[in-house]
Every structure is written in structure tokens, then in C-alpha cells.
Amino acid sequence: MTTPFSHPRLLGLALWLAALVAFAAVSVETSRTRMADEVEVTGRTLHRLISQRVAQHDAHLTTLIALSSGAEPAPDGAVRQVMESISRFYPRIAWLTLVSLEQEVAANGAVAGGQGSVEPGSSGASQPAGGGASAVIVREMVDVPAGDGVELAPLGEKIVAQVRGRPSVYAAGDGRYLLAKRAPEPSDRAVVLMIEAARLLEPEERPGFAHLRISLDGADLVDLPADASVGPGVSWLKPPHFEKVIDGQGQRLSLSLDRALPLAALVPPGRFLGFAVAAGLLAAALSFGLGQRAAVKRSELAARAAEARALLQERETLLAHASRVNAMGELASGIAHELTQPLTALLSRSQAALRLSQAERPDMAMISQALDVNVREAKRAGEMLKRMRDYASNKAPERARQDLNAIVAEVVALTRTDLERRGVALVLELGQPAPEAVVDAIEMEQVLHNLIRNAAEALDSAGTVEARIAIATTIVGAEAKIEVEDNGPGIAPDVLPKLFVPFFTTKGDGMGLGLSLCQTLVERVDGRIEAGNAVGGGARFVITLPRASVGRSEAIAGKHDG
Structure with a gap:
């Protein structure tokens, strides 16, 4: 103002x-x-x-x-x-x-002294004759x-x-x-x-x-x-x-x-000039004082805005963490199924290696092969646990140059089991060369996970036959795009303008913070997120991010860290 x-x-x-x-x-x-x-x-x-x-x-x-x-x-x-x-x-x-x-x-046309005559000593002429x-x-x-x-x-x-x-x-x-x-x-x-x-x-x-x-x-x-x-x-x-x-x-x-009223008499030039100089000095002093006051006020406002931003960012980080933890709870059954496979393989291969080692003549080649499989499956389980731990962590955002295809792959690994359980096919169209942007990988994974989960729930509640979610990455000029599209019922026209408004939701048990949080996380890295309906039907979300260029990742990371 x-x-x-x-x-x-x-x-x-x-x-x-x-x-x-x-x-x-x-x-x-x-x-x-x-x-x-x-x-x-x-x-x-x-x-x-x-x-x-x-x-x-x-x-x-x-x-x-x-x-x-x-x-x-x-x-x-x-x-x-x-x-x-x-x-x-x-x-x-x-x-x-x-x-x-x-x-x-x-009388008779004559005056005293004779007609047309002047009396002696008279200064006037004779009067003309006239009757009476x-x-x-x-x-x-x-x-x-x-x-x-x-x-x-x-x-x-x-x-x-x-x-x-x-x-x-x-x-x-x-x-x-x-x-x-x-x-x-x-x-x-x-x-x-x-x-x-x-x-x-x-x-x-x-x-x-x-x-x-x-x-x-x-x-x-x-x-x-x-x-x-x-x-x-x-x-x-x-x-x-x-x-x-x-x-x-x-x-x-x-x-x-x-009396005329000359301007110089009404407003004496000397007095006017003297007053103008004195008033100018007072106005300059007032301007300087107001400028100092305005500078102090701007500093106070900037400090308050910085505090408000820091508090808002802290709250958004807590909200994002809570949202991820909540999502991990929903994905618990799928993750447990994912961990069952490497654990089962570890158990069976370890039992086989144990039997081979108890033979009179142990087959060292078979034992070595079984142990190799155990190492691979253990690493697989460790990667799963690491992915879960990183996704659910509450660590501060770390913006760096990231491969967007790799971020999509991480999210797909987290959500594939849940999508298979719902009967939703996942189609990937990842552009080559892979688009890169300066982002925090965990925050981008959370945005994509929210979009995929919303699409899956919409497809599930609508009972869509041959439900499908497509994820595509592209490079358009100086921008990198991630598109998430489904073949569900789409977004109602009256809902579309309010989609990213906090606490607005169309779900019976929703809080209305998921898409608002997605918008905040994307805009935090100078990007934008747009919602609409696909040409063939279904919802379509487009995330647009500035492409990473030489020297850009350090500049943006420094700006956001500061």
C-alpha cells in the first residue's frame, strides 16, 4: 500500500x-x-x-x-x-x-438700447428680438x-x-x-x-x-x-x-x-523569494526526515516479512513432512509387499547355501552364487528402505541440479505396488536427453506422488475401465516440463479456479492442503503448476520448471538458501 x-x-x-x-x-x-x-x-x-x-x-x-x-x-x-x-x-x-x-x-422686436446693440460695460451680446x-x-x-x-x-x-x-x-x-x-x-x-x-x-x-x-x-x-x-x-x-x-x-x-493592483505589489518578489528559500529548506529537512523514517519502516517491514517467510517456510516444511509420513502410511502395505520379495529370496538362498555347506564335498561355486544373490537382494532391500527413509525424512531442502527422469523413476518405484493393487496402468514417456532443473529431489518427489495419488483415487472412485496414468517429461526452450495425465472423469469447471486454494477439497475426508502444498513447493524453485482437462478427457497437470544451465544451479541454490 x-x-x-x-x-x-x-x-x-x-x-x-x-x-x-x-x-x-x-x-x-x-x-x-x-x-x-x-x-x-x-x-x-x-x-x-x-x-x-x-x-x-x-x-x-x-x-x-x-x-x-x-x-x-x-x-x-x-x-x-x-x-x-x-x-x-x-x-x-x-x-x-x-x-x-x-x-x-x-417690444416690437427691439430691446433696450436698440435692436442688436450692447449696453456700455456689458460683457454679453444682445438678446435677439422677439415679441414679448x-x-x-x-x-x-x-x-x-x-x-x-x-x-x-x-x-x-x-x-x-x-x-x-x-x-x-x-x-x-x-x-x-x-x-x-x-x-x-x-x-x-x-x-x-x-x-x-x-x-x-x-x-x-x-x-x-x-x-x-x-x-x-x-x-x-x-x-x-x-x-x-x-x-x-x-x-x-x-x-x-x-x-x-x-x-x-x-x-x-x-x-x-x-488604484491598480500590480502583481509585484501584491506579492513582493523579495519577500516571496525569501519565503520560497525558507520553505524549501524546511521542506528538504522534512523530506529527509520522512525519508529516514520511511527507510526505518521499510527495514522493519522487510525484517517482519523475512520472519514471516521463515515461519511460513518452516510450517510448509512441517506440513510437507506430515504429508509424506501420511503417504507412507497409505503405501505401507505395498512397501511391505516390495520388501517381502528380497527377504524371501534372501531366506531361500541362505538356506540353500547352508545345505550346500553341510555336504561332504561343499560346492563352493553354488555357495558363491547363492551368496551373490543374497548380496544383490540385500542391496535391493536397503535401497527400498533408504528411499522410504529419505521420502519420510524431515531434513532441510537441498536444491541442486537434478535429473527429472530419475525423480520420476523414484516416485514410480514408490507407487507402483499401490497402482497395481488399484488396477491402474502407469505409462512413462521420459524425454531424452533427460531434462534437468535446480530443485530439491524429495520435494519434487512429493509433488509427483501427490498428483499420482490424486489421479489414482479419482480413477478408483469413478470406476474407470482400463484406468491409466501417463507421466511425460519434455524440454520446451528454456523450460523443463513434467506432465501427469489420467483418463478419469476430469475436473469440473466450477472446481478448476479453486483447485489450489488452501483447505478447498472435493473429498469427503480431505483437508484441502495437498494441491496447495504442491503449488508452494513448485513456486519455491521459480516454477509453476497448472491444472486443466486433457483433450480426450481426464485431468491433466503440468509442472513447468526453469531448465538448469551452466552456473544456474549454484546461483539459484544460493538465492534460496539465503
Whole structure:
């Protein structure tokens, strides 16, 4: 199972990237909030300053109206002095004037002073004649600075229409606007100021980081972009915006600030690089620690797996030994019959030799022949007992280069009597040259014995006529094969997939460990065992083993011993 500790370097890299993303996200949010707060604070500060200056304009208008239109109006000279003082101390007031507004009704297509004429001192053009139409004549009483005014005639109607005692503002172009206030009744006078909107702020008060606009009725009077050094903002964040109407009675001015959000300001490169280095070092240290922990864990798992394998192998060896001992019990009657033949021959030949030796003239040739037969039969019995002892032994597996034909012959010698008793014919087709493999001879004999015994029991229980078991050895490329086939009922399709599963059996008294043990013993030497049904009917088992080659036997034996 793959865990986060399986790939500590990848985990460290993932954590490092996650930390960078988190740092960038926090930095963006923090910087955006800070910059938005700066825009808000700056906007409120500028709004307060401009509102104070706009209020000063209103105060100037009120003062001039009071001087020129009160119960005892001041002389025009005194009014001029005050206006000049205002112009000198407030440079943003580019021009101011005191005017008199006269409204006359034209009759018979003529206005006062003659059709198309302009009254002396008037800065406006005459109004066109019209039956019963009214005309507003704007007379400039005091003009500071002199001659720097604008055409007031077009605004005459608007100034007359505005509420007395309240200022009104009008656009004048070129970033300027007019501020007019009409005196209370019965005076016909009004004061008009021309304001340079750009001078509502001092140069040092202008925020270079923001785009500043001062507008009148939606039209910009001042449009100051941010400094070029600020750079363009990112498109995926809404820039901070401040907008508020200037506090001034009837002046309708609006201040707005917009600030771009450059990536370098949101995520400062120096801070980001410093954090990346620090996070990289921490991630590397974490990866190293996790790697060491993973190595220790792998070592522990490997040690546990080795212990488990050793315990499993020990149990499998005990199981194999128990299985062989059990098989020897089943073969006891056949083995006893096999031993009876050499023992009977020994007895008869020994009795004959004894009689010959008691004769008056012993026939030494006949005695020698009888003794030779005794030696041969004794060796035969000894080989039988050795085979039985080796097969039933519990010694550790010894893998070496083995002749598979010889292993088959040993198994046949053990099982022939039992097969004859059951009436099962044994057919051998041993390939030449004999195939060789690096195996433990006793373990391979046990595998073959289990397969032969299973086949014999299946043939016996099915009552197969002319029962037969065929054993063949072949060489196919780099592999050696042993095939065990019978002509019995075969293997049912639903049983075939579960045939090698431990404790699965179709026998009433079986434990289901025989074929599972066979598979374990074969796979222990890098082989495989497959089960199926023969073409002509009956079960067919194929054992496939790697062929022994020069130097291979020592390599495989060393691997399994280790």
C-alpha cells in the first residue's frame, strides 16, 4: 500500500508548492486589503481638504455679496480691494467678478438700447428680438484680474434662475468651473468665481499611486493618472475604488480614486523569494526526515516479512513432512509387499547355501552364487528402505541440479505396488536427453506422488475401465516440463479456479492442503503448476520448471538458501 511516506521527496515538493501557493494567496489578500485601506484613507483625507477649500469659496461669495449688496453697500473700490486680496491669497481662484443682472422685456422686436446693440460695460451680446421675450443683461461691475473673464451672457438666464443666497456651479472648460451666487432681494447683483479645479490640490498632496479624478456632473475637470512606475494591475482582481461627492452646498463636485493592483505589489518578489528559500529548506529537512523514517519502516517491514517467510517456510516444511509420513502410511502395505520379495529370496538362498555347506564335498561355486544373490537382494532391500527413509525424512531442502527422469523413476518405484493393487496402468514417456532443473529431489518427489495419488483415487472412485496414468517429461526452450495425465472423469469447471486454494477439497475426508502444498513447493524453485482437462478427457497437470544451465544451479541454490 502506498503511503505519504513512500515518496518523501514528492511529498516535500508538494508541501513546498502548497506553502508557496498559500503564501502567495495570503500575500495577495493582505496586500489588496492594505492597498484598499490606503485608497480609502487617502480618499477621505483628500475629500476633507477639497471640501474645506470648496467651503472657503462659498465663504468668499458670501463675503463679497455682503459687501456689495448689504443695507449700506461698500464702494466698488473697497470691493475690488477685497477681491484682489482673495485672488492673491487663493491662486486656484483664476478670476472673479461682481456683476449686475438686468432683465428687460423687448417690444416690437427691439430691446433696450436698440435692436442688436450692447449696453456700455456689458460683457454679453444682445438678446435677439422677439415679441414679448425677456432679455438678461449682465453688467460687469468689478472684474479681477481685469479682462480675464469669460462670456457671462449665456449664463445670465441660469444665474437669474438660481436661488438667491445659494451658490451654483457651471462648467467653464479647460479644467475650470464657475461658481456663482446671487445677492438677496432687492439687489440685482451676483458674484462669480472661476476656479482652477486642478489647484484644489497641492502637488505634494496628489497620491501618485492612484488615478485621481474630480468631475462635475459626470464630466472630468481633473484627470490625473497614476505614476508610470506603478505599472498595470492584474485583471483578475477588482481594483480598489473611492468615490464621494465634495461637501459644498450646491457645488456638485465629485472626487474619485482608482488604484491598480500590480502583481509585484501584491506579492513582493523579495519577500516571496525569501519565503520560497525558507520553505524549501524546511521542506528538504522534512523530506529527509520522512525519508529516514520511511527507510526505518521499510527495514522493519522487510525484517517482519523475512520472519514471516521463515515461519511460513518452516510450517510448509512441517506440513510437507506430515504429508509424506501420511503417504507412507497409505503405501505401507505395498512397501511391505516390495520388501517381502528380497527377504524371501534372501531366506531361500541362505538356506540353500547352508545345505550346500553341510555336504561332504561343499560346492563352493553354488555357495558363491547363492551368496551373490543374497548380496544383490540385500542391496535391493536397503535401497527400498533408504528411499522410504529419505521420502519420510524431515531434513532441510537441498536444491541442486537434478535429473527429472530419475525423480520420476523414484516416485514410480514408490507407487507402483499401490497402482497395481488399484488396477491402474502407469505409462512413462521420459524425454531424452533427460531434462534437468535446480530443485530439491524429495520435494519434487512429493509433488509427483501427490498428483499420482490424486489421479489414482479419482480413477478408483469413478470406476474407470482400463484406468491409466501417463507421466511425460519434455524440454520446451528454456523450460523443463513434467506432465501427469489420467483418463478419469476430469475436473469440473466450477472446481478448476479453486483447485489450489488452501483447505478447498472435493473429498469427503480431505483437508484441502495437498494441491496447495504442491503449488508452494513448485513456486519455491521459480516454477509453476497448472491444472486443466486433457483433450480426450481426464485431468491433466503440468509442472513447468526453469531448465538448469551452466552456473544456474549454484546461483539459484544460493538465492534460496539465503
